[in-house]
Amino acid sequence: MTTPDTIPDDDGMTSDQQMALDYALGTLDRAERRSAEMRLRSDPAFRALVAGWQAALAPLDELTPPLAPPPGVWDAIAAEIAPARPTAVNGGWWQNLSLWRGLAIGGPVAAALAVAVVTTPLSAPAPVAAGERLVATLSASDGTPLIAASYDPARGAVSFAPVAAPTATGDKVPELWVIEGKQPPRSLGVIDRADGSHAIPAGRLAGLKPGSVLAISIEPLGGSTTGAPTGPVIATGVLSAA
C-alpha cells in the first residue's frame, strides 16, 4: 500500500479505506494487524472506517452454522472471571486464585445448601422497618443461583431463603462474609443452622450496603480462626436495594 492516502487507487479506495476493509475482513498478516491496531487506538477516523466495515460484514456470520461448545468451556470461564470481580483490586490475599476457584461447588455442605434451596419453601418476608432493606442472590461460580439473602436493618439480621435446613454434615459450617469495595472480606459470623435467619453482631453491620458483596465459605466448626475465609467459597452475590 504505497498509494498516498488521499489518492484513490484503481479499486477506488484510499489506502486507509483498504486497510480498514482488510483489517475488518481479517486478511492482514500479523505485522499488518498490529499496525492496524495501533491506528485503531490513535486515530478515530480510522476507527470509524473499521467499525463501518465490521458492521457491514457482521451479517455474514448468519451464514456460519452455530456450534455448541462443550460444557467445560464455561467452567473454565467461570474459574477465570471469579477472581476478577466484583473485588477487582490490586494485590490482596483474597484474590488468590485457588481460593476463589473454590467457588465451584464441592463438598457435602455445598451440596446440602443447594438442595435446601430447591426443596424448602421461602420463609415469610421479615417485616420492613426503618433503614434500607437489601437483597442479594448468592450464586455458585458457574452462575447457578444458590441462595437468596435478604438483610433487614431493623432486625440486624440476614435471612436466607432458605439455607436453614441443618443438613450440613460433619465438622464444617458455612460462614458469611461481606466484601466492601477493595477491602478484604469481613466475617459476619457463622450462619445459624437452626432457622433461616442469621443474626449479625451489631458492630459488624456497617458494611451492609448496596454494592457490597456477600460471600459464603465453608469453615471449621466455630468459624474461621484467621479472620479470613480459609475454606472454599461456595457462593457470592452483590447486595442491592430491595
Place this chain on the structure above:
Amino acid sequence: MSVGSARTPGGAALAALLARSADGDAAAFRQFYDLTSAKLFGVIARILPERGEAEDVLQEVYVTVWRKAAEFDPARASPITWTATIARNRAIDRLRARGSRPSAPLAEAAEVADTRPGADTLVSNQQDAARVQSALGLLDPRHADAIRACYFDGLTYETLALRENVPVGTLKSWVRRGLVKMRHALEAAA
C-alpha cells in the same frame, strides 16, 4: 452503522445482560454465554478447525467480554456484532501466530452443528442472512467465493491468491470491489 441494536432480534435483551455483567452479575453473564456461545464457537471453529484451540479462544473471548462489558456501547454496535467481532479477531490472531492451518474446516463444522431448535433465536437474524446471501449473489461467483474464504476461513490475500492461482493484486481487487458492491447492496436493501 448499518446493523443497529434496535434492528437485531434480542439485541435489547443481550444488551441488558451485558450491562448486568458489567456490574459483576455472573448469573447474567452465564445467560449471555448460553445465548451467544454457539454462534461465537461456530465463527471461531471455522477459522480454527482444531477443536481444543477453538475452545481456548472461546474461553479467552468470554473472559475478555466479561472484563470489557462496561465498555460496550449499544449506540455503536449490537451486542452480538460486538462480541462476534472480538471472537473473529482473537481467532485470526491465533491463526496468524501459528502461521499455517489445516484445511477443510467447513465439513467438520457442519458435522457437529448445533441443531437444537431455537438455540440461537436471540442472535440469529434470518432477514440479515437472506440479505447478505442475495448481495453476494450479485457478485461474480469467484469473487463471492474469495470473500467467503477470507471472512470465514481467515485466509490472507497471499494464501488465497496461491490457491486460486491468480496474482495477489487481482485477488485483492476481486475482494475489495466485491465487498464495496456487497455493502452498497446491503445498505440499499436496509
